[in-house]
Amino acid sequence: MSDLSNFSGLEDIYKEYEPLLSINNSLSSHVNSVVEDRSRESRLELEREYPFDEYEQFRDKYYRIDSIDELPVTDLVTKYSQFCNSAKIPYDNGFWQRQLVGDKTNVVLKEEAEVAKKLLFQKWDEQLKQARLNWELETLNKLRQALLSQLEELLKLFEELTASLDDLGVDPGIWLDLSDGNLTYQDIEQFKQWADYLKNDPMAQEICDLLGRMRDVEKEERLEKTFTTHSVDTWVPDINAKEEIVGIRLSQDIENIIPSELALLADPETSILFDLKFIENQLMTFDMVGLQQQTTEIEVEEEHAYSEDGEQGPMILCIDTSGSMHGRPETIAKAVSLFLATKAREADRPCYLINFSTGITTLDLSGKGGLASLTSFLSKSFRGGTDVAPALLHTLDVMKEDAYKKADVLVISDFIMGSLPEDILSGIEDQREEGSQFYSLVVGSCFMSNRLKTLFDYEWVYNPNSSSITELVNYHQQSGLLEKKEIHHV
Numbered sequence: 001m002s003d004l005s006n007f008s009g010l011e012d013i014y015k016e017y018e019p020l021l022s023i024n025n026s027l028s029s030h031v032n033s034v035v036e037d038r039s040r041e042s043r044l045e046l047e048r049e050y051p052f053d054e055y056e057q058f059r060d061k062y063y064r065i066d067s068i069d070e071l072p073v074t075d076l077v078t079k080y081s082q083f084c085n086s087a088k089i090p091y092d093n094g095f096w097q098r099q100l101v102g103d104k105t106n107v108v109l110k111e112e113a114e115v116a117k118k119l120l121f122q123k124w125d126e127q128l129k130q131a132r133l134n135w136e137l138e139t140l141n142k143l144r145q146a147l148l149s150q151l152e153e154l155l156k157l158f159e160e161l162t163a164s165l166d167d168l169g170v171d172p173g174i175w176l177d178l179s180d181g182n183l184t185y186q187d188i189e190q191f192k193q194w195a196d197y198l199k200n201d202p203m204a205q206e207i208c209d210l211l212g213r214m215r216d217v218e219k220e221e222r223l224e225k226t227f228t229t230h231s232v233d234t235w236v237p238d239i240n241a242k243e244e245i246v247g248i249r250l251s252q253d254i255e256n257i258i259p260s261e262l263a264l265l266a267d268p269e270t271s272i273l274f275d276l277k278f279i280e281n282q283l284m285t286f287d288m289v290g291l292q293q294q295t296t297e298i299e300v301e302e303e304h305a306y307s308e309d310g311e312q313g314p315m316i317l318c319i320d321t322s323g324s325m326h327g328r329p330e331t332i333a334k335a336v337s338l339f340l341a342t343k344a345r346e347a348d349r350p351c352y353l354i355n356f357s358t359g360i361t362t363l364d365l366s367g368k369g370g371l372a373s374l375t376s377f378l379s380k381s382f383r384g385g386t387d388v389a390p391a392l393l394h395t396l397d398v399m400k401e402d403a404y405k406k407a408d409v410l411v412i413s414d415f416i417m418g419s420l421p422e423d424i425l426s427g428i429e430d431q432r433e434e435g436s437q438f439y440s441l442v443v444g445s446c447f448m449s450n451r452l453k454t455l456f457d458y459e460w461v462y463n464p465n466s467s468s469i470t471e472l473v474n475y476h477q478q479s480g481l482l483e484k485k486e487i488h489h490v
Contacts, residue, residue, distance in 0.1 A: 164195035320413030329443040356391035357384035
């Protein structure tokens with residue numbers, strides 16, 4: 001039986017998409033897994049759907065019966081005729097009827113019938129084998145074409161998705177990691193649509209860029225003085241070594257005497273002068289010294305510019321999915337959720353999403369099934385009323401878990417809602433003291449300044465009507481003083 005895992009069409013697919021497969025091991029593994037699964041399924045399908053099984057069983061049932069008298073020759077001829085019709089094999093019904101059954105004008109002798117029986121079974125066996133081979137080849141060809149179309153569609157979709165994610169500055173491998181669950185083509189297509197939306201909407205990009213730097217707004221640069229120890233190598237004289245000539249000196253050092261002094265010994269009259277100089281240490285000799293390396297440690301005061309960043313911890317997204325968010329606000333909320341969840345996954349940050357309207361729905365976007373949960377959220381329509389209190393109450397409970405301690409919390413809403421209970425405000429303040437930060441994206445122009453002053457550390461207000469973004473910074477840290485910054489206006 002042939003296999004789907006090795007044929008020329010598949011090799012062509014691998015060659016065509018080799019750049020994509022080479023940079024994404026998980027995708028390559030997924031493609032191989034698809035091929036292997038389809039190969040197993042094809043073998044099962046060939047066994048299950050084989051159309052000539054009953055004819056093989058019928059033939060095998062009577063093949064070993066020697067006596068023609070024990071054979072239902074009429075049924076045998078009929079069954080063989082049905083097989084030939086099913087396999088589209090030419091068949092001479094009259095011939096076999098005469099050879100095995102006979103008629104009014106022809107009486108079949110037992111010996112002749114025995115020979116005809118053997119001939120029929122032999123021919124039937126050969127035709128069954130050929131029919132099986134032809135059917136398997138035809139079926140496998142259909143399965144291969146279906147597999148090629150499936151892989152072509154999958155890889156083309158991933159190629160386009162990769163390009164979209166690249167344009168967003170997102171590592172494609174983060175969301176193309178298929179090891180955490182089974183993605184459908186619909187999931188991938190929907191993910192691609194949202195990635196394309198982010199790529200083609202400058203305003204959405206602007207919002208995502210701002211929110212993607214949530215902890216960056218806490219950066220403070222300062223000069224820090226420190227004492228640093230440096231090692232300095234110097235060369236110092238070594239009295240125990242004489243390696244280099246550094247000058248001339250007066251001494252009794254006969255070994256290093258200069259040639260002109262030695263010349264005094266050549267004449268008996270001047271040799272007396274040499275002896276006198278020697279006695280008085282007045283001979284001119286080469287001054288020889290050696291050098292050795294010496295390491296000295298010194299402390300130097302230095303000033304460094306120090307940037308203190310907030311820790312990139314867990315992230316909790318509270319998304320308003322009420323009916324008032326329908327339209328442009330809903331689109332922005334989903335796009336931002338996609339972007340931030342992707343960035344959290346890229347930074348290996350635990351990410352938790354809470355949908356709230358009249359009730360809440362929670363999704364853990366970290367680990368296995370995270371992508372499936374996200375695509376499920378992106379496919380839902382927004383409806384119902386707005387009540388943020390249950391969402392924030394659940395957020396406070398989640399922040400007590402070890403995985404979400406010191407989490408960053410982002411609330412995306414139009415904030416058409418009432419004030420919050422004091423116990424929630426108190427709980428938020430307690431978490432803020434533990435190191436958490438609270439942010440909000442107001443989609444619309446209806447927000448309550450009194451609430452903002454006590455709830456959020458940073459606020460971004462997006463007005464879909466004017467396509468403007470206003471950044472409201474440090475309500476809490478500036479003791480209620482509001483700093484406004486117009487970020488963008490179209």
